[in-house]
Amino acid sequence: MTSLKIEDLSILLVEPSSTQLKVIIKHLKEEGIASIEGADSGNSALMILSDYKPDLIISSMYLPDMTAAEMIVKIKANEELNDVPFMLISSETRFSALDPIRQAGVVAILPKPFDHDNLRRALRSTIEFIEPEELELDNYAIEALRVLVVDDSSMARKHIVRVLNNMGITQITTANDGKAAAELFQATGEAFDLIVTDYNMPEMDGRELISHIRNDRQNTFIPILMVTSESNETRLDQVQQAGVSAICDKPFEPQNVKEILFRVLNG
Incomplete structure:
Protein backbone atom coordinates (compact mmCIF):
# COMPACT_ATOMS: atom_id res chain seq x y z
CA MET A 1 0.00 0.00 0.00
CA GLU A 131 5.56 4.29 -5.15
CA PRO A 132 4.58 1.26 -7.25
CA GLU A 133 2.97 -1.91 -5.96
CA GLU A 134 4.40 -5.18 -7.22
CA LEU A 135 2.37 -7.08 -9.80
CA GLU A 136 1.01 -10.37 -8.46
CA LEU A 137 0.36 -13.19 -10.93
CA ASP A 138 -1.20 -16.61 -10.54
CA ASN A 139 0.84 -18.36 -13.25
CA TYR A 140 4.26 -16.73 -12.91
CA ALA A 141 6.75 -15.82 -10.20
CA ILE A 142 7.16 -12.13 -11.02
CA GLU A 143 10.92 -12.14 -10.33
CA ALA A 144 11.38 -14.99 -12.84
CA LEU A 145 9.36 -13.38 -15.65
CA ARG A 146 11.56 -12.88 -18.73
CA VAL A 147 10.60 -9.88 -20.85
CA LEU A 148 11.82 -8.52 -24.20
CA VAL A 149 11.21 -4.77 -24.67
CA VAL A 150 11.40 -3.49 -28.26
CA ASP A 151 11.39 0.24 -29.08
CA ASP A 152 13.55 2.41 -31.34
CA SER A 153 13.39 5.31 -28.83
CA SER A 154 15.99 4.94 -26.06
CA MET A 155 13.92 7.20 -23.77
CA ALA A 156 10.80 5.09 -24.37
CA ARG A 157 12.75 1.90 -23.66
CA LYS A 158 14.10 3.31 -20.40
CA HIS A 159 10.63 4.46 -19.32
CA ILE A 160 9.01 1.10 -20.10
CA VAL A 161 11.82 -0.77 -18.34
CA ARG A 162 11.47 1.42 -15.26
CA VAL A 163 7.69 0.88 -15.08
CA LEU A 164 8.21 -2.89 -15.39
CA ASN A 165 11.03 -2.82 -12.81
CA ASN A 166 8.68 -1.01 -10.43
CA MET A 167 6.23 -3.90 -10.76
CA GLY A 168 8.93 -6.36 -9.71
CA ILE A 169 9.95 -7.46 -13.23
CA THR A 170 13.75 -7.40 -13.42
CA GLN A 171 14.75 -9.92 -16.11
CA ILE A 172 14.41 -7.54 -19.05
CA THR A 173 16.23 -7.64 -22.40
CA THR A 174 15.94 -4.70 -24.82
CA ALA A 175 16.11 -4.32 -28.59
CA ASN A 176 16.03 -1.12 -30.63
CA ASP A 177 13.91 -2.40 -33.53
CA GLY A 178 11.93 -5.40 -34.73
CA LYS A 179 14.80 -6.91 -36.72
CA ALA A 180 17.10 -6.91 -33.67
CA ALA A 181 14.27 -8.36 -31.58
CA ALA A 182 13.64 -11.16 -34.09
CA GLU A 183 17.35 -12.04 -34.03
CA LEU A 184 17.37 -12.05 -30.21
CA PHE A 185 14.23 -14.15 -30.14
CA GLN A 186 15.88 -16.76 -32.34
CA ALA A 187 19.31 -16.61 -30.65
CA THR A 188 17.88 -17.16 -27.16
CA GLY A 189 15.77 -20.10 -28.21
CA GLU A 190 12.61 -18.02 -27.72
CA ALA A 191 13.34 -17.83 -23.98
CA PHE A 192 10.92 -15.02 -23.15
CA ASP A 193 7.62 -15.05 -21.26
CA LEU A 194 6.43 -11.69 -22.63
CA ILE A 195 7.27 -9.27 -25.45
CA VAL A 196 6.50 -5.55 -25.15
CA THR A 197 6.91 -3.79 -28.49
CA ASP A 198 6.42 -0.43 -30.17
CA TYR A 199 4.67 -0.19 -33.54
CA ASN A 200 6.58 2.38 -35.62
CA MET A 201 10.20 1.24 -35.92
CA PRO A 202 12.82 1.05 -38.71
CA GLU A 203 14.01 -2.22 -40.26
CA MET A 204 11.00 -4.21 -38.99
CA ASP A 205 7.98 -2.57 -37.37
CA GLY A 206 5.84 -3.98 -34.57
CA ARG A 207 3.26 -5.57 -36.87
CA GLU A 208 5.98 -7.30 -38.90
CA LEU A 209 7.65 -8.52 -35.70
CA ILE A 210 4.38 -10.00 -34.44
CA SER A 211 3.75 -11.64 -37.80
CA HIS A 212 7.30 -13.07 -37.79
CA ILE A 213 6.83 -14.57 -34.31
CA ARG A 214 3.34 -15.94 -34.97
CA ASN A 215 3.88 -17.19 -38.54
CA ASP A 216 7.58 -17.63 -39.34
CA ARG A 217 8.52 -18.84 -35.86
CA GLN A 218 5.18 -20.63 -35.37
CA ASN A 219 4.98 -19.30 -31.80
CA THR A 220 1.33 -18.70 -31.01
CA PHE A 221 1.49 -18.79 -27.22
CA ILE A 222 3.89 -16.03 -26.09
CA PRO A 223 1.95 -12.92 -24.95
CA ILE A 224 2.80 -9.81 -27.02
CA LEU A 225 1.85 -6.37 -25.72
CA MET A 226 2.07 -3.49 -28.19
CA VAL A 227 2.69 -0.06 -26.64
CA THR A 228 2.05 2.58 -29.27
CA SER A 229 0.93 6.13 -30.02
CA GLU A 230 -0.48 4.92 -33.35
CA SER A 231 -4.09 6.03 -33.87
CA ASN A 232 -4.78 4.80 -37.42
CA GLU A 233 -7.59 2.25 -37.05
CA THR A 234 -6.66 0.36 -40.22
CA ARG A 235 -3.09 -0.13 -39.06
CA LEU A 236 -4.23 -1.16 -35.57
CA ASP A 237 -6.64 -3.68 -37.13
CA GLN A 238 -3.68 -5.16 -39.02
CA VAL A 239 -1.83 -5.52 -35.71
CA GLN A 240 -4.84 -7.31 -34.20
CA GLN A 241 -4.94 -9.66 -37.18
CA ALA A 242 -1.21 -10.32 -36.87
CA GLY A 243 -1.84 -11.80 -33.42
CA VAL A 244 -1.10 -9.18 -30.78
CA SER A 245 -2.31 -10.11 -27.28
CA ALA A 246 -3.12 -6.54 -26.20
CA ILE A 247 -2.54 -2.93 -27.26
CA CYS A 248 -1.63 -0.21 -24.79
CA ASP A 249 -1.54 3.51 -25.54
CA LYS A 250 1.41 5.78 -24.89
CA PRO A 251 1.70 7.31 -22.28
CA PHE A 252 2.55 3.99 -20.62
CA GLU A 253 0.40 4.35 -17.48
CA PRO A 254 1.47 1.93 -14.70
CA GLN A 255 -2.02 0.99 -13.47
CA ASN A 256 -3.32 0.44 -17.02
CA VAL A 257 -0.28 -1.68 -17.87
CA LYS A 258 -0.63 -3.67 -14.66
CA GLU A 259 -4.26 -4.52 -15.50
CA ILE A 260 -3.33 -5.52 -19.07
CA LEU A 261 -0.40 -7.69 -17.95
CA PHE A 262 -2.53 -9.39 -15.31
CA ARG A 263 -5.08 -10.23 -18.01
CA VAL A 264 -2.69 -11.48 -20.72
CA LEU A 265 -0.32 -13.36 -18.41
CA ASN A 266 -3.01 -15.03 -16.32
CA GLY A 267 -5.22 -15.71 -19.32
Whole structure:
Protein backbone atom coordinates (compact mmCIF):
# COMPACT_ATOMS: atom_id res chain seq x y z
CA MET A 1 0.00 0.00 0.00
CA THR A 2 1.46 3.38 -0.98
CA SER A 3 2.11 5.92 1.78
CA LEU A 4 2.44 8.91 -0.55
CA LYS A 5 -0.84 10.78 -1.14
CA ILE A 6 -1.80 13.21 -3.91
CA GLU A 7 -1.74 16.12 -1.45
CA ASP A 8 1.86 15.24 -0.53
CA LEU A 9 3.16 15.81 -4.07
CA SER A 10 5.60 18.63 -4.77
CA ILE A 11 5.10 20.01 -8.28
CA LEU A 12 7.05 22.18 -10.71
CA LEU A 13 4.50 23.85 -13.00
CA VAL A 14 5.93 25.29 -16.24
CA GLU A 15 3.41 27.64 -17.87
CA PRO A 16 4.16 30.97 -19.60
CA SER A 17 0.57 32.25 -19.35
CA SER A 18 -0.17 33.76 -15.91
CA THR A 19 -3.88 33.12 -16.49
CA GLN A 20 -3.36 29.43 -17.30
CA LEU A 21 -0.93 29.14 -14.40
CA LYS A 22 -3.60 30.34 -11.98
CA VAL A 23 -6.20 27.96 -13.50
CA ILE A 24 -3.95 24.90 -13.16
CA ILE A 25 -2.85 25.87 -9.63
CA LYS A 26 -6.52 26.19 -8.66
CA HIS A 27 -7.18 22.62 -9.86
CA LEU A 28 -4.10 21.31 -8.05
CA LYS A 29 -5.10 23.04 -4.82
CA GLU A 30 -8.55 21.44 -5.08
CA GLU A 31 -6.69 18.13 -4.79
CA GLY A 32 -5.03 19.41 -1.62
CA ILE A 33 -1.62 20.06 -3.22
CA ALA A 34 0.15 22.99 -1.58
CA SER A 35 3.76 22.57 -2.74
CA ILE A 36 3.68 24.13 -6.23
CA GLU A 37 6.64 25.97 -7.78
CA GLY A 38 5.96 28.00 -10.94
CA ALA A 39 8.20 28.68 -13.95
CA ASP A 40 7.37 30.68 -17.08
CA SER A 41 10.01 29.24 -19.45
CA GLY A 42 12.06 26.14 -20.09
CA ASN A 43 15.32 27.67 -18.94
CA SER A 44 13.81 29.01 -15.73
CA ALA A 45 12.39 25.53 -15.07
CA LEU A 46 15.83 23.96 -15.64
CA MET A 47 17.37 26.50 -13.26
CA ILE A 48 14.83 25.55 -10.57
CA LEU A 49 15.50 21.86 -11.22
CA SER A 50 19.22 22.38 -10.65
CA ASP A 51 18.41 23.16 -6.98
CA TYR A 52 15.11 21.38 -6.40
CA LYS A 53 13.85 17.94 -7.42
CA PRO A 54 10.02 17.87 -7.47
CA ASP A 55 7.83 14.77 -7.41
CA LEU A 56 6.21 15.81 -10.70
CA ILE A 57 6.80 18.26 -13.54
CA ILE A 58 3.71 19.63 -15.29
CA SER A 59 4.33 21.67 -18.43
CA SER A 60 2.63 23.45 -21.29
CA MET A 61 3.81 22.44 -24.79
CA TYR A 62 5.02 25.79 -26.11
CA LEU A 63 7.35 27.85 -23.93
CA PRO A 64 9.08 31.13 -24.87
CA ASP A 65 12.50 29.50 -25.29
CA MET A 66 11.79 25.87 -26.15
CA THR A 67 9.07 23.26 -26.49
CA ALA A 68 8.15 20.76 -23.80
CA ALA A 69 9.66 18.04 -26.02
CA GLU A 70 13.00 19.87 -26.04
CA MET A 71 12.83 20.46 -22.30
CA ILE A 72 12.08 16.82 -21.49
CA VAL A 73 15.11 15.71 -23.54
CA LYS A 74 17.31 17.97 -21.38
CA ILE A 75 15.68 16.63 -18.20
CA LYS A 76 16.04 12.97 -19.23
CA ALA A 77 19.73 13.57 -20.00
CA ASN A 78 20.31 14.49 -16.36
CA GLU A 79 20.83 11.34 -14.27
CA GLU A 80 19.53 13.05 -11.13
CA LEU A 81 16.28 14.13 -12.83
CA ASN A 82 15.50 11.48 -15.45
CA ASP A 83 13.21 9.58 -13.09
CA VAL A 84 10.97 12.58 -12.32
CA PRO A 85 7.45 11.99 -13.76
CA PHE A 86 6.43 14.46 -16.46
CA MET A 87 2.87 15.53 -17.40
CA LEU A 88 1.92 17.61 -20.44
CA ILE A 89 -1.12 19.92 -20.54
CA SER A 90 -1.66 21.26 -24.05
CA SER A 91 -4.24 22.09 -26.70
CA GLU A 92 -1.90 20.57 -29.30
CA THR A 93 -3.46 17.64 -31.18
CA ARG A 94 -1.02 16.98 -34.03
CA PHE A 95 0.57 13.54 -33.95
CA SER A 96 3.95 14.92 -35.09
CA ALA A 97 4.05 17.33 -32.14
CA LEU A 98 2.77 14.95 -29.45
CA ASP A 99 4.61 11.78 -30.45
CA PRO A 100 8.07 12.90 -29.19
CA ILE A 101 6.45 13.60 -25.81
CA ARG A 102 4.80 10.16 -25.76
CA GLN A 103 8.06 8.49 -26.78
CA ALA A 104 9.93 10.25 -23.97
CA GLY A 105 7.81 8.48 -21.36
CA VAL A 106 5.28 10.69 -19.61
CA VAL A 107 2.65 9.89 -17.00
CA ALA A 108 -0.12 11.73 -18.86
CA ILE A 109 -1.00 14.08 -21.71
CA LEU A 110 -4.04 16.20 -20.86
CA PRO A 111 -5.90 18.52 -23.25
CA LYS A 112 -6.29 22.21 -22.53
CA PRO A 113 -8.80 22.87 -21.06
CA PHE A 114 -8.70 19.57 -19.19
CA ASP A 115 -11.29 17.64 -17.22
CA HIS A 116 -10.59 17.66 -13.47
CA ASP A 117 -11.30 13.92 -13.21
CA ASN A 118 -8.59 13.26 -15.82
CA LEU A 119 -6.17 15.39 -13.81
CA ARG A 120 -6.97 13.37 -10.68
CA ARG A 121 -6.37 10.12 -12.59
CA ALA A 122 -3.04 11.46 -13.89
CA LEU A 123 -2.01 12.43 -10.34
CA ARG A 124 -2.89 8.92 -9.14
CA SER A 125 -0.78 7.52 -11.98
CA THR A 126 2.06 9.69 -10.73
CA ILE A 127 1.71 8.18 -7.24
CA GLU A 128 1.76 4.68 -8.76
CA PHE A 129 4.90 5.60 -10.71
CA ILE A 130 6.69 6.98 -7.63
CA GLU A 131 5.56 4.29 -5.15
CA PRO A 132 4.58 1.26 -7.25
CA GLU A 133 2.97 -1.91 -5.96
CA GLU A 134 4.40 -5.18 -7.22
CA LEU A 135 2.37 -7.08 -9.80
CA GLU A 136 1.01 -10.37 -8.46
CA LEU A 137 0.36 -13.19 -10.93
CA ASP A 138 -1.20 -16.61 -10.54
CA ASN A 139 0.84 -18.36 -13.25
CA TYR A 140 4.26 -16.73 -12.91
CA ALA A 141 6.75 -15.82 -10.20
CA ILE A 142 7.16 -12.13 -11.02
CA GLU A 143 10.92 -12.14 -10.33
CA ALA A 144 11.38 -14.99 -12.84
CA LEU A 145 9.36 -13.38 -15.65
CA ARG A 146 11.56 -12.88 -18.73
CA VAL A 147 10.60 -9.88 -20.85
CA LEU A 148 11.82 -8.52 -24.20
CA VAL A 149 11.21 -4.77 -24.67
CA VAL A 150 11.40 -3.49 -28.26
CA ASP A 151 11.39 0.24 -29.08
CA ASP A 152 13.55 2.41 -31.34
CA SER A 153 13.39 5.31 -28.83
CA SER A 154 15.99 4.94 -26.06
CA MET A 155 13.92 7.20 -23.77
CA ALA A 156 10.80 5.09 -24.37
CA ARG A 157 12.75 1.90 -23.66
CA LYS A 158 14.10 3.31 -20.40
CA HIS A 159 10.63 4.46 -19.32
CA ILE A 160 9.01 1.10 -20.10
CA VAL A 161 11.82 -0.77 -18.34
CA ARG A 162 11.47 1.42 -15.26
CA VAL A 163 7.69 0.88 -15.08
CA LEU A 164 8.21 -2.89 -15.39
CA ASN A 165 11.03 -2.82 -12.81
CA ASN A 166 8.68 -1.01 -10.43
CA MET A 167 6.23 -3.90 -10.76
CA GLY A 168 8.93 -6.36 -9.71
CA ILE A 169 9.95 -7.46 -13.23
CA THR A 170 13.75 -7.40 -13.42
CA GLN A 171 14.75 -9.92 -16.11
CA ILE A 172 14.41 -7.54 -19.05
CA THR A 173 16.23 -7.64 -22.40
CA THR A 174 15.94 -4.70 -24.82
CA ALA A 175 16.11 -4.32 -28.59
CA ASN A 176 16.03 -1.12 -30.63
CA ASP A 177 13.91 -2.40 -33.53
CA GLY A 178 11.93 -5.40 -34.73
CA LYS A 179 14.80 -6.91 -36.72
CA ALA A 180 17.10 -6.91 -33.67
CA ALA A 181 14.27 -8.36 -31.58
CA ALA A 182 13.64 -11.16 -34.09
CA GLU A 183 17.35 -12.04 -34.03
CA LEU A 184 17.37 -12.05 -30.21
CA PHE A 185 14.23 -14.15 -30.14
CA GLN A 186 15.88 -16.76 -32.34
CA ALA A 187 19.31 -16.61 -30.65
CA THR A 188 17.88 -17.16 -27.16
CA GLY A 189 15.77 -20.10 -28.21
CA GLU A 190 12.61 -18.02 -27.72
CA ALA A 191 13.34 -17.83 -23.98
CA PHE A 192 10.92 -15.02 -23.15
CA ASP A 193 7.62 -15.05 -21.26
CA LEU A 194 6.43 -11.69 -22.63
CA ILE A 195 7.27 -9.27 -25.45
CA VAL A 196 6.50 -5.55 -25.15
CA THR A 197 6.91 -3.79 -28.49
CA ASP A 198 6.42 -0.43 -30.17
CA TYR A 199 4.67 -0.19 -33.54
CA ASN A 200 6.58 2.38 -35.62
CA MET A 201 10.20 1.24 -35.92
CA PRO A 202 12.82 1.05 -38.71
CA GLU A 203 14.01 -2.22 -40.26
CA MET A 204 11.00 -4.21 -38.99
CA ASP A 205 7.98 -2.57 -37.37
CA GLY A 206 5.84 -3.98 -34.57
CA ARG A 207 3.26 -5.57 -36.87
CA GLU A 208 5.98 -7.30 -38.90
CA LEU A 209 7.65 -8.52 -35.70
CA ILE A 210 4.38 -10.00 -34.44
CA SER A 211 3.75 -11.64 -37.80
CA HIS A 212 7.30 -13.07 -37.79
CA ILE A 213 6.83 -14.57 -34.31
CA ARG A 214 3.34 -15.94 -34.97
CA ASN A 215 3.88 -17.19 -38.54
CA ASP A 216 7.58 -17.63 -39.34
CA ARG A 217 8.52 -18.84 -35.86
CA GLN A 218 5.18 -20.63 -35.37
CA ASN A 219 4.98 -19.30 -31.80
CA THR A 220 1.33 -18.70 -31.01
CA PHE A 221 1.49 -18.79 -27.22
CA ILE A 222 3.89 -16.03 -26.09
CA PRO A 223 1.95 -12.92 -24.95
CA ILE A 224 2.80 -9.81 -27.02
CA LEU A 225 1.85 -6.37 -25.72
CA MET A 226 2.07 -3.49 -28.19
CA VAL A 227 2.69 -0.06 -26.64
CA THR A 228 2.05 2.58 -29.27
CA SER A 229 0.93 6.13 -30.02
CA GLU A 230 -0.48 4.92 -33.35
CA SER A 231 -4.09 6.03 -33.87
CA ASN A 232 -4.78 4.80 -37.42
CA GLU A 233 -7.59 2.25 -37.05
CA THR A 234 -6.66 0.36 -40.22
CA ARG A 235 -3.09 -0.13 -39.06
CA LEU A 236 -4.23 -1.16 -35.57
CA ASP A 237 -6.64 -3.68 -37.13
CA GLN A 238 -3.68 -5.16 -39.02
CA VAL A 239 -1.83 -5.52 -35.71
CA GLN A 240 -4.84 -7.31 -34.20
CA GLN A 241 -4.94 -9.66 -37.18
CA ALA A 242 -1.21 -10.32 -36.87
CA GLY A 243 -1.84 -11.80 -33.42
CA VAL A 244 -1.10 -9.18 -30.78
CA SER A 245 -2.31 -10.11 -27.28
CA ALA A 246 -3.12 -6.54 -26.20
CA ILE A 247 -2.54 -2.93 -27.26
CA CYS A 248 -1.63 -0.21 -24.79
CA ASP A 249 -1.54 3.51 -25.54
CA LYS A 250 1.41 5.78 -24.89
CA PRO A 251 1.70 7.31 -22.28
CA PHE A 252 2.55 3.99 -20.62
CA GLU A 253 0.40 4.35 -17.48
CA PRO A 254 1.47 1.93 -14.70
CA GLN A 255 -2.02 0.99 -13.47
CA ASN A 256 -3.32 0.44 -17.02
CA VAL A 257 -0.28 -1.68 -17.87
CA LYS A 258 -0.63 -3.67 -14.66
CA GLU A 259 -4.26 -4.52 -15.50
CA ILE A 260 -3.33 -5.52 -19.07
CA LEU A 261 -0.40 -7.69 -17.95
CA PHE A 262 -2.53 -9.39 -15.31
CA ARG A 263 -5.08 -10.23 -18.01
CA VAL A 264 -2.69 -11.48 -20.72
CA LEU A 265 -0.32 -13.36 -18.41
CA ASN A 266 -3.01 -15.03 -16.32
CA GLY A 267 -5.22 -15.71 -19.32
